[in-house]
Amino acid sequence: MRFASELEMQLAGYGLTTAHIFYRLPDFDSLLQTYLWQDYDLAPDFPQMHKFLDFWKQNLDGPLHSVRYAHKRLIGPNEWRQVSGEITLH
Template sequence: MRKVDEDFRKQLAGYSLATAEITYRLPDARRILQTFTWQDYDIAPKFPRLQAFLDFWDRELDGPLHSVRLVHHALIGPKELRYVTAEYQLH
């Protein structure tokens, strides 16, 4: 029996792929900003996994957060599922 991919199960359960661009200040040079990209499956609109990560960041890391930009998209929807009649494979 084949195991179903866990990410696919999450999508069917209502999770969507969320990507956050986190801008933070360097601990030793507070005037310099740097970015970090975080990506995971999360539930809109509250995004509990992202919130848990940001809470961890505030609690454990020295670089204070400046801003967070978030984008997400539900990868699987009813209109996007269809039967395939042919498959072509390239090298």
């Protein structure tokens, strides 16, 4: 599904997902590197994050060690309401 703006994504239930990825260097197996990834994603399945991690496994040489992630919906149901009128003073 394509969205015209980030606001439309947030209204559709997308939230900001941050993944802290630990991976090993190909030539130095004892060293861990980190990579931060952020994108709008749908909890609890996280299709965008899984798509990125699958790309990593198939195309990059550094094997994954672990992934920590956090997710926050930026617009919740109680923060959005429709305004049916507007009153202007002065």
